[in-house]
Amino acid sequence: MAVETGRSWQRHGTQRRIKRLLAALVATATVVGSWLWLELDLQYITSSPPELLDLAVRMYPPAWAYAPDIVMPLIETIHIAVVGTILAVMMSVPVAFLAARNTTPNDLTYALGKLIVTTSRSVHTIIWAMLFTVMFGPGAFAGMVAIAVRSIGFVGKLLGEEIEEISFDQVEAIKATGGSTFQVLLYGVIPQIKPALVGISIYRWDINVRGATILGVVGAGGIGVELFDAVDAFQWSNVAMILIAILGIVLLSEIVSARARAMTR
Amino acid sequence: MLETIDLRKVYPTGDEALTGVSTTVDGNEIVAMIGPSGAGKSTFIRCINRLTEPTDGEIRLDGSELTALGESEMKAARRNIGMVFQEYNLVERLTVMENVLSGRLGYVSNWAALRRKFPPEDVERAYDVLETVGLDGMENKRADELSGGQRQRVGIARAVVQEPKILLADEPTSSLDPESSHAVMELLADIAAEEDIPIIINIHEVPLAVEYADRILGLHDGELVFDGPTDGLDENAKDVIYRGADASETTNEAVAKTRTDNNAISEQAADKPTAAGD
Structure with a gap:
């Protein structure tokens, strides 16, 4: 039929198809190039099952007797996450107002807000922790500051997006009563973003508990210090115990976070 | 005038x-x-x-x-200048009383506003106005629980409490x-x-x-x-x-x-x- 009536249909025009073909070629070349550059040696894959088995044997049984020794570092880990998150939330609220198009005073403050968010987000917690252990010395304080600084960007960005979504009618009504700028934020904006603020904070706290477990790799406190000490000393059954403990608190924070966020509607 | x-x-x-x-x-x-x-x-x-x-x-x-x-x-x-809006423009997540008292924001400090501490005479007036608009007893309901007609009454109360x-x-x-x-x-x-x-x-x-x-x-x-x-x-x-x-x-x-x-x-x-x- 199509031939008889001379009608034909193509999803893309010729030019478009050439472009798509080129894009596919570039993508393939990128993957192949990266692979070759890394000189990946596949023979390690064949030797990995015995290595894994060997590690498992050395880890088993976990050193249950070691458990009391890691209670304090575990508690410290959670505290780092809690204090770091609270600090971050307090600092990120003003940042969010700067980084939201509808509340930022001008282009310059908008750029500043975005700059803070991007800087905070583009550096990994561990790298922040390295910087702060140099500044403040090793320990939980450096870890907590690292957690806080990394979280400002996360909370500030999500909260800023939430502020951009609010109903401006409600804000305008408060403005019409003659309230100050601060009061307009307090009554017109904050109530609208409160559920999001609570939700985002708890979500970030959950991420930060996981983040805090690994701060010890650069000496910034928490359970990670014990973990890397045990690895360095080849105390594999202690390592197993620590990993079980970490899994435990991560699960716990996950549950607390899910429950708490379900309550904020 | x-x-x-x-x-x-x-x-x-x-x-x-x-x-x-x-x-x-x-x-x-x-x-x-x-x-x-x-x-x-x-x-x-x-x-x-x-x-x-x-x-x-x-x-x-x-x-x-x-x-x-x-x-x-x-x-x-x-x-x-009191203002009443077509879509009521209440702060949906605040209570009726908070919405009405927001009409007094121009007269209280930021710190008092933060703690929801309004002068007793403002609160008294808010209760009176709520009665006038027929919403007495509703002060602790959240604005988003109300019907359209009730919301507009809160909107009016907020404007009237300003004593415009x-x-x-x-x-x-x-x-x-x-x-x-x-x-x-x-x-x-x-x-x-x-x-x-x-x-x-x-x-x-x-x-x-x-x-x-x-x-x-x-x-x-x-x-x-x-x-x-x-x-x-x-x-x-x-x-x-x-x-x-x-x-x-x-x-x-x-x-x-x-x-x-x-x-x-x-x-x-x-x-x-x-x-x-x-």
Whole structure:
């Protein structure tokens, strides 16, 4: 039929198809190039099952007797996450107002807000922790500051997006009563973003508990210090115990976070 | 007394929403502003408390020139102007009492506002006003639990608790059913009498305007084409408001009437929350 009536249909025009073909070629070349550059040696894959088995044997049984020794570092880990998150939330609220198009005073403050968010987000917690252990010395304080600084960007960005979504009618009504700028934020904006603020904070706290477990790799406190000490000393059954403990608190924070966020509607 | 002199508004898009409106509102009169969609009714109301910045002209409230005020002086001046909105514009997640008391924000410190600590006389007044609008006992309900009619009553209470010198109502009945519309209009009329303040009401339902207003302002294409007592609003005047000045010469009364009615109906459909256009 199509031939008889001379009608034909193509999803893309010729030019478009050439472009798509080129894009596919570039993508393939990128993957192949990266692979070759890394000189990946596949023979390690064949030797990995015995290595894994060997590690498992050395880890088993976990050193249950070691458990009391890691209670304090575990508690410290959670505290780092809690204090770091609270600090971050307090600092990120003003940042969010700067980084939201509808509340930022001008282009310059908008750029500043975005700059803070991007800087905070583009550096990994561990790298922040390295910087702060140099500044403040090793320990939980450096870890907590690292957690806080990394979280400002996360909370500030999500909260800023939430502020951009609010109903401006409600804000305008408060403005019409003659309230100050601060009061307009307090009554017109904050109530609208409160559920999001609570939700985002708890979500970030959950991420930060996981983040805090690994701060010890650069000496910034928490359970990670014990973990890397045990690895360095080849105390594999202690390592197993620590990993079980970490899994435990991560699960716990996950549950607390899910429950708490379900309550904020 | 509110006075506008040659009030003009040109939007950045080039639309001239108001072409120079001069009028005076005084005493405790109820002034209904009618006109087709996009005639500039909302713009006029919003220019008075400068939620929309007028392009040209003067606005005087009890002698003080609002258009000349700086930003912080204007904030203080807004305390004297109560405003009621079409979509109520309550802060949905706050309680009824918090919404009503937000009408007193201009008189309390930021710190007191943060702690929801309002002076006892403000709280007393809020309770009184809630009673006036028929919402006594509802103070701890959240605004989003209320019906449309109840929400508009909270909106009115918030404006009245300001103890304003004038009340502005921007299409206060457009989101309500006919019964609630009448109740709200009645309430506004009572308030004008009781508080002894004038009220300007934007409204597109002409029968409602005629029923409750003492005076009608007719706006067509940003121009004030009718300003007079409600009795003076005859078919010819309606025709001028809704069809433009020259329409009356070419159409007879019967045709004019049906057109006016049609306009009122189609406007009801079209005049929903397109605030930007109006």
